[in-house]
Amino acid sequence: MKLQLFAAAAACALVAAAPAFAEDAAPNTVDELVVTGRAGLEAQRKVEASYAVTTISEEKLRMQAPVSVAEVLKNVPGFWVEASGGEAGANIRARGIPIEGYAAIGLNEDGIPVQHDGGLGFLNTDQSFRLDETIQRVEVVRGGPSSIFGSYAPGGVVNFITRKGSDHLEGLVKLQAGDYGYGRGDFWVGGPVAGFRLGLGGFYRQDNGVRDPGYTADQGGQIRFSIGKDFENGSIDFNVKHIDDNIIFFLGIPLTFDSKGDTAAVPGFDPNYGTFAGPETSHFTFRSNRGPYNFDLTRGTDVKLDQYSFQFKYDLAGWQMQDGLRYRTSDISRSGLFPNTPVQAAARITQVLAGLPAALGATSAQFRFVNAPGEVFNVAAQNGTGLVMDASMREQDIKLDEWINDLRLLRTFEVGSQSHDVALGFYVAKVDESFFQTGASALVDVQDQARLLDLVALNASGAVVANFTENGISRYGLQFNNAEGSSETYAFYGSDAWSLTDKLRVDLGVRWEKIDLSGRNERSATINLGQSATLADDNVLSGTGVFDALDRSFDGWGATIGVNYQFQPNIGVFGRYTKGFRLPSLGDFITNPTNTAPRTQKINLAEAGLKIQEERFDLYATAFYTAFDSQSFSETVFNPTTGAFTSRTEFTDTRSYGVELEGTIRPTDWFDVSFTGTAQDPRFGDFKFSTNVGGTLVPSDFSHNMQVRAPKVSGRITPGVNLFDGKLRAELDLQYFSKRFSDAANTLIIPAYHLINAQVRFNLNDQISIYGYGTNLTNEIGLTEGNPRAGQFVSGETGARYYLARPELGRAFRVAVQYRF
Structure with a gap:
């Protein structure tokens, strides 16, 4: 059905050819205007902004052909981006703010949030968004005023600006193929119909995944329709988008060290293409006290989403009213195989035998393959390692409905020789969310596409006296959550771009916001189901039928002041201070029932920058400082002895300062080099706490340690050539990331690494272009994160062989072929 829908829509694009697109303007001929991170009537160029902003053009998006939001954001200095999990579910860090996912970064479409809170538990915004040819360009604001004009965006905001129909018919069709079974088609067509601007576009994609699980990894797509009209005093635009897509979520793999101490492969597991997920772990039937539950790993992140957007502008008596309304309804499920620390099979056998009563008469134990019961696991050398692992088969089902409306009144006032570009805004968001989580532990071997194992105890005659697993499941009911809730958010904000002279401008902004939360969360307890002859259902975590009510309110305020001085139209400097905040959200409660005391997080941000835009080079250099208060630092650790997760949370503050660079050098018309770079020092502040170990308080002091997974230095250099009168464009993309730490104690090092990518475009004529893309050309084993389930305070894998x-x-x-008409 997905494929037929896309094919029918794409056919609409193959209409009679109209005049071709104009050639994309070269970077040095574009005077870029920015609309993100500000509210005002006066147009503002990028080189005039009093905050750090990165713009990503249509041509750059096509040259890179990023498959995910995370890959797009690798273009942004100051951001640490983990794009190793697949097309969604990435982690983003902005300027040393240690919040995971998109909890500190807002994702917008045409200035309206894609998701009110991008950091809902298990639902990052990038799961609700797909990049395709309906997106024309991207603007990214780092820090600065982002928290004044948006909720849950103290670290920045990413604005995807959609393509709209114009006064003439135009369109494109793009077909792609890849070496991992990748096939994708994009299309867009737009133009005038009966006085309206119409647009229709979308994509469909299917592939096996770079890390092949033995089944279809990614399958689905998106379709978008837009209609708009300009009239004498304003405009109106309506946009509807439907996503029906399944994408795999890649997680950690086993690794070891070579004789030099460098990252190395484990026998039986390809570090570049391997994944634990495979046919044997793709389907289970979980036992529970509420009946059987069918687990389907092949769904991955399964997104069904409808989004309706309405934007209105109207000029009246010197004021302009702007209103952006968005409604989305969605059902999203995420199924994943979450690996835990591998252990030696012999050690696991010793552990289980020690816990058995002597009356059983158990003298030995064996691992047997579930799908080949006669095959016994070689505890000394199976797969070259003799390793086994408890894999967490986890699923989260989330239903999220949202109403978002952002109303602004804009006006420019002239006061003598000075001017004020003023905006007053009112933002409201109504969110309804339900959340259900279940899971089980599966015992597997350690190899690509892992195989299921059963563990049995034997007596002296070789008879089975105890079954620890059932068809590979060592524990049903590993996790349980069942909750639902609603939130209502109200925010008032205002801004003033105060031009004192033609060169000097002061930008002011303030925001007050309140959120009211209500809902309920089911309590859980462990029970013995008694449905199986094995131990797998003896300790099942399940709901009790008793619900705890949620009824809380929070509010906060923020402000910003920025100063911009423009020495010349193409050279300027700026400085800015922002008091930002992040309120608790619905996800803080209903996905984490133990979180009874969330805090409003406060962020102080300062930045100063130099901006130069010349014919032969652009340079944007920004120094920043970030102070983050009341950061919750949490970990969920898997205990292989008990087969359970334990969780805890501590609080600390953080400090980070650094420098960001981005720009392009164009010494000739046929050669250019673009670059981005970040040098920072992201550290904890006072981070002391004590842990109860056997009744004794053991102190820990992580004060001033490096933040988890944040590199001190990262950078990207992209030299490019234009040959044959611009018909051929070729780029080499070099990326570098310095070492990081996997835990707060800074005991487990994540080594530095580099990536080399390349992309090329050749224009056969004005309508047809051919693209080629190569990523990670050297097959670098570049680690983006360690194992969070081994402990993020002190990693349990420090010094381990595996x-x-x-x-x-x-x-x-x-490769891709694109036809434009």
């Missing part, structure tokens, strides 16, 4: 980490995806190639 450990888990998540590397960048292996080398892959794609």
Whole structure:
């Protein structure tokens, strides 16, 4: 059905050819205007902004062909981006703000949030968004005024600006193929119909995944329709988008060290292309006290989403009213195989035998393959390691409905020789969310596409006297959550771009916001189901039928002041201070029932920058400082002895300062080099706490340690050539990331690494272009994160011979053909 829908829509694009698109303007001929991170009537160029902003053009998006939001954001200095998990579910860090996912970064479409809170538990905004040819360009604001004009965006805001129909018919069709079974088609067509601007576009994609699980990894797509009209005093635009897509979520893999101490592969597991997920772990039937539950790993992140957007502008008596309304309804499920620390099979056998009563007469134990019961696991040398692992088969089902409305009144006032570009805004968001989580532990071997194992105890005659697993499941009911809730958010904000002279401008902004939360969360307890002859259902975590009510309110305020001085139209400097905040959200409660005391997080941000835009080079240099108060630092650790997760949370503050660079050098018309870079020092502040160990308080002091997974230095250099009168464009993309730490104690090092990518475009004529893309050309085993389930305070894998980490995806190639009309 997905494929037929896309094919029918794409056919609409193949209408009679109209005049071709104009050639994309070269970077040095574009005077870029920015609309993100501000509210005002006066147009503002990027070089005039009093905050750090990165713009990503249509041509740059096509040259890179990023498959995910995270890959797009690798273009942004000051951001640490983990894009190794696949097309969604990435982690983003902005300027040393240690919040995971998109909890500190807002994702917008045409200035309206894609999701009110991008950091809802298990639902990052990038799961609700797909990049395709309906997106024309991207603007990214780092820090600065982002928290004044948006909720849950103290670290920045990413604004995807959609393509709209114009006064003439135009369109494109783009077909892609890749070496991992990748096939994708994009299309867009737009133009005038009966006085309206119409647009229709979308994509459909299917592939096996760079890390092949043995089944279809990604399948689905998106379709978008837009209609708009300009009239004498304003405009109106309506946009509807439907996503029906399944994408795999890649997690950590086993690794070891070579004789030099460098990252190395584990026998039986390809670090560039391997994944634990496979046919044997793809389907289970979980036992529970509420009946059987069918678990389907092949769904991955399964998104069904409808989004309706309405934007209105109207000029009246010197004021302009702007209103952006968005409604989305969605059902999203995420199924994943979450690996835990591998252990030696012999050690696991010793552990289980020690816990058995002597009356059973158990003298030995065996691991047997579930799908080949006669095959016994070789505890000394199976797969070259003799390793086994408890994999967490986890699923989260989330239904999220949202109403968002952002109303602004804008006006420019002239006061003598000075001017004020003023905006007053009122933002409201109504969110309804339900959340259900279940899971089980599955015993597997350690190899690509892992195989299921059963563990049995034997007596002296070789008879089975105890079954620890059932068809590979060692524990049903590993996790349980069942909750629902609603939130209502109200925010008032205002801004003033105060031009004192033609060169000097002061930008002011303030925001007050309140959120009211209500809902309920079911309590859980462990029970013995008694449905199986094995131990797998003896300790099942399940709901009790008793619900705890949620009824809380929070409010906060923020403000910003920025100063911009424009020495010349193409050279300027700026400085800015922002008092930002992040309120608790619905997800803080209903996905985490133990979180009874969330805090309003406060962020102080300062930045100063130099901006130069010349014919032969652009340079944007920004120094920043970030102070973050009341950061909750949490970990959920898997205990292989008990087969359970334990959780705890501590609080600390953080400090980070650094420098960001981005720009392009164009010494000739046929050669250019673009670059981005970040040097920072992200550290904890006072981070002391004590842990109860056997009744004794053991103190820990992580004060001033490096923040988890944040590199001190990262950078990207992209030299490019234009040959044959611009018909051929070729780029080499070099990325570098310095070492990081996997835990707050700074005991487990994540090594530095680099990536080399390449992309090329050749224009056959004005309508047809051919693209080629190669990623991670050297098959670098670049680790983006360690194993969070081994402990983020002090990693339990420090010094271990075998450990888990998540590397960048292996080398892959794609080609594309694009037809524009």
